[in-house]
Amino acid sequence: MFYSVLTLFVLSFIGFYLGKRKSIKLxxxxxxxxxxxxxxxxxxxxxLIPTLIAWFVLLVGENxxxxxxxxxxxxxxxxxxxxxxxxxxFIKIKNLSEGASFGNESDIELLGAQKIIQFKNLFLxxxxxxxxxxxxxxxxxxxxxxxxxxxxxxxVEKIVNLFIxxxxxxxxxxxxxxxxxxxxxxxxxxxxxxPLDFLFGINWNPNKAFVIDSSDxxxxxxxxxxxxIIPLMTGTLLVVFLAMLVSIPLGLMSAIYLAEYAxxxxxxxxxPVIEIxxxxxxxxxxxxxALVVAPKIxxxxxxxxxxxxxxxxxxxxxxxxxxxxxxxxxLSDDVIRxxxxxxxxxxxxxxATKSETIIKVILPSALPGIIGSFLLAISRxxxxxxxxxxxxxxxxxxxxxxxxxxxxxxTQIVTALTGDTEFDNPKTLVAFALGLTxxxxxxxxxxxxxxxVKKYRxxxx
Amino acid sequence: MVNAINTKNLNVYYRDQQAIHNISLDFLKNKVTALIxxxxxxxxxxxxxxxxxxxxxxxCRVEGNISLNGIDIYSKEIEVEYLRxxxxxxxxxxxxxxxxxxxxxxxxxxxxxxxxxxxxxxxIVETSLKKAGLxxxxxxxxxxxxxxxxxGQQQRLCIARAIAIKPEVILMDEPCSALDPIxxxxxxxxxxxxxxxxxxxxxxxxxxxxxxVSDKTAFFHLGNLIEEGDTSKIFxxxxxxxxxxxxxxxxx
Numbered sequence: 001m002f003y004s005v006l007t008l009f010v011l012s013f014i015g016f017y018l019g020k021r022k023s024i025k026l027x028x029x030x031x032x033x034x035x036x037x038x039x040x041x042x043x044x045x046x047x048l049i050p051t052l053i054a055w056f057v058l059l060v061g062e063n064x065x066x067x068x069x070x071x072x073x074x075x076x077x078x079x080x081x082x083x084x085x086x087x088x089x090f091i092k093i094k095n096l097s098e099g100a101s102f103g104n105e106s107d108i109e110l111l112g113a114q115k116i117i118q119f120k121n122l123f124l125x126x127x128x129x130x131x132x133x134x135x136x137x138x139x140x141x142x143x144x145x146x147x148x149x150x151x152x153x154x155x156v157e158k159i160v161n162l163f164i165x166x167x168x169x170x171x172x173x174x175x176x177x178x179x180x181x182x183x184x185x186x187x188x189x190x191x192x193x194x195p196l197d198f199l200f201g202i203n204w205n206p207n208k209a210f211v212i213d214s215s216d217x218x219x220x221x222x223x224x225x226x227x228x229i230i231p232l233m234t235g236t237l238l239v240v241f242l243a244m245l246v247s248i249p250l251g252l253m254s255a256i257y258l259a260e261y262a263x264x265x266x267x268x269x270x271x272p273v274i275e276i277x278x279x280x281x282x283x284x285x286x287x288x289x290a291l292v293v294a295p296k297i298x299x300x301x302x303x304x305x306x307x308x309x310x311x312x313x314x315x316x317x318x319x320x321x322x323x324x325x326x327x328x329x330x331l332s333d334d335v336i337r338x339x340x341x342x343x344x345x346x347x348x349x350x351x352a353t354k355s356e357t358i359i360k361v362i363l364p365s366a367l368p369g370i371i372g373s374f375l376l377a378i379s380r381x382x383x384x385x386x387x388x389x390x391x392x393x394x395x396x397x398x399x400x401x402x403x404x405x406x407x408x409x410x411t412q413i414v415t416a417l418t419g420d421t422e423f424d425n426p427k428t429l430v431a432f433a434l435g436l437t438x439x440x441x442x443x444x445x446x447x448x449x450x451x452x453v454k455k456y457r458x459x460x461x
Numbered sequence: 462m463v464n465a466i467n468t469k470n471l472n473v474y475y476r477d478q479q480a481i482h483n484i485s486l487d488f489l490k491n492k493v494t495a496l497i498x499x500x501x502x503x504x505x506x507x508x509x510x511x512x513x514x515x516x517x518x519x520x521c522r523v524e525g526n527i528s529l530n531g532i533d534i535y536s537k538e539i540e541v542e543y544l545r546x547x548x549x550x551x552x553x554x555x556x557x558x559x560x561x562x563x564x565x566x567x568x569x570x571x572x573x574x575x576x577x578x579x580x581x582x583x584x585i586v587e588t589s590l591k592k593a594g595l596x597x598x599x600x601x602x603x604x605x606x607x608x609x610x611x612x613g614q615q616q617r618l619c620i621a622r623a624i625a626i627k628p629e630v631i632l633m634d635e636p637c638s639a640l641d642p643i644x645x646x647x648x649x650x651x652x653x654x655x656x657x658x659x660x661x662x663x664x665x666x667x668x669x670x671x672x673x674v675s676d677k678t679a680f681f682h683l684g685n686l687i688e689e690g691d692t693s694k695i696f697x698x699x700x701x702x703x704x705x706x707x708x709x710x711x712x713x
Contacts, residue, residue: 342556346619349512349552350569350626351545360568365559 004127011135012047019043022146034153042152045159046138054130066119077108185432192426193227201228204396206427227430231396235406240381242317251328259336260358278326286390289319294391311393314402320387327377335369368452375449379442385410409434465490465630465660471525473506480506484686493661495671498681504664508632512548513541549623551633555615557607562599565607569626585625593621594651613644633663649674668708672696680704
């Protein structure tokens with residue numbers, strides 16, 4: 001494998017060299033349409049692209065062809081086996097062919113392993129053959145094409161252009177893929193549970209599904225009020241609200257200080273320091289919340305005579321709020337600083353003080369951008385998982401009391417998918433429906449956030 | 462003739478760079494004084510000293526004496542906000558706030574607490590807009606954004622905003638440089654109109670503008686005051702060769 005890769009690259013470099021040499025030779029008599037190295041690059045790409053494609057096809061097809069081949073030569077033996085026994089047999093002989101022997105193999109297994117080794121050798125030979133064949137054809141083609149009027153640079157640029165296009169499609173395709181996988185599994189889930197029961201149900205108790213599946217019959221009436229998302233929604237909104245209660249005032253005030261009052265020296269130091277908050281892994285915030293914040297809040301509650309759960313929404317919300325401060329402060333700081341100096345000057349020249357200028361001119365002007373930063377922070381908070389997994393509880397609780405335990409959509413997704421999971425059970429499948437809900441919520445928020453920020457930019461450009 | 466502003470031995474430095482060299486210049490009340498000179502000659506810096514806009518720039522240092530009606534404006538007793546209430550300023554580029562036309566004009570009167578009554582504020586806004594020659598054009602859309610007006614209208618809005626707080630002096634820093642000739646001529650007429658009630662000091666790059674609107678002219682060069690006097694005299698028979706060269710377009 002390694003040597004075939006090496007061979008391919010060596011060959012493509014030889015292609016580059018040959019292409020370049022030929023064009024240089026040509027250019028001694030006549031001016032070429034492109035620089036000599038472009039003829040070299042073209043030869044290189046002609047070799048690399050088809051071989052890589054062929055190679056990819058070979059790699060994907062190898063296992064498939066191998067199994068067909070084994071079926072063919074071991075037909076009499078395999079015909080008596082069931083599907084899973086065949087799979088087991090294949091795994092055993094594949095391991096055997098790679099030298100993992102236990103010394104108790106039957107003859108037929110040894111034969112199978114031998115055949116695999118033979119097949120693989122043949123396959124490697126085929127790979128080399130393809131590489132050399134494609135190289136030869138490519139060199140022939142390029143050699144024929146190289147002429148003073150042939151614009152190789154155009155061709156090279158076209159190929160590169162195509163390549164970078166492909167790269168950008170990959171990201172889009174992956175997004176679409178993730179989205180579709182969510183959608184399909186959600187549809188699966190809605191086969192068990194009515195979407196309306198899901199969206200408007202006020203009871204969340206997915207373990208009901210777990211209890212009944214031992215008898216292999218799923219009673220849809222029981223599922224009816226096991227997967228109501230409303231308690232999770234309120235839980236999520238409560239935690240996010242608490243987080244915003246912390247991060248919006250703190251973030252905005254620090255942004256105003258940094259942008260308007262702080263001397264350059266302090267700004268240069270404190271802005272990166274605040275942004276470090278965003279760099280702390282959320283799991284660290286998680287155990288900070290669970291081990292420090294939550295017990296302290298419970299103690300404090302006890303002290304003033306309140307009954308506070310040790311897994312309160314308050315602890316998760318406060319910690320999340322601290323985590324989100326840099327999102328608010330950094331973005332708001334940027335938009336406040338983007339308010340043109342001429343507006344400040346205009347206000348000062350009318351005899352306004354600095355604080356009057358900030359309150360009456362700068363903040364209103366920067367408001368769309370500031371709101372955009374809030375929305376981005378909220379969508380970050382809604383999607384935040386680790387802190388709530390560690391600090392909030394698993395108990396779905398339809399409440400808006402921050403001192404009670406509550407759970408969020410993300411926490412329930414984690415619970416649904418960790419441990420032994422079966423994908424034919426609504427208890428697991430609900431994770432995808434929750435994920436899709438979350439996806440739409442944050443998508444919507446992001447859309448509005450970016451739109452308001454953009455509108456703000458247009459105002460001054 | 463009474464002086465509105467006197468400056469004496471004014472030196473201004475940006476860090477170690479001296480931008481203004483020992484300038485003493487007086488401004489007559491209810492007259493228009495034009496400051497002319499090539500780019501970088503310090504005329505804008507000088508202008509910004511008069512309402513202490515340079516305070517905002519921390520590398521800027523001002524030495525010397527500037528007095529408004531005989532009171533030193535850099536003395537500790539004078540609050541800069543009070544000073545700027547007395548000396549308004551119009552900038553190069555129109556800079557209306559992203560608020561309604563009404564709120565733009567009412568901004569100054571509100572922060573200085575001129576009145577709490579809606580009717581009185583309406584009256585202040587109306588008279589200011591009238592004085593700035595803008596009222597007829599915008600009277601039906603006072604709630605529209607100030608930024609939605611044309612460039613010339615925006616600049617007149619800024620003038621209305623400045624005179625709404627009843628200043629004694631109005632500083633203008635190339636107020637027409639971002640405007641087309643028609644808007645410029647409207648502003649110039651306005652300036653001639655306004656000098657009945659205000660002392661106006663205008664920085665301009667346009668020689669014609671200085672000749673048209675000003676009573677007095679001061680010529681700056683490399684941070685020095687080369688010559689000052691009646692506009693008619695400066696533009697017809699200046700004492701200095703440099704002034705002559707500049708106004709005839711030989712440099713600058």
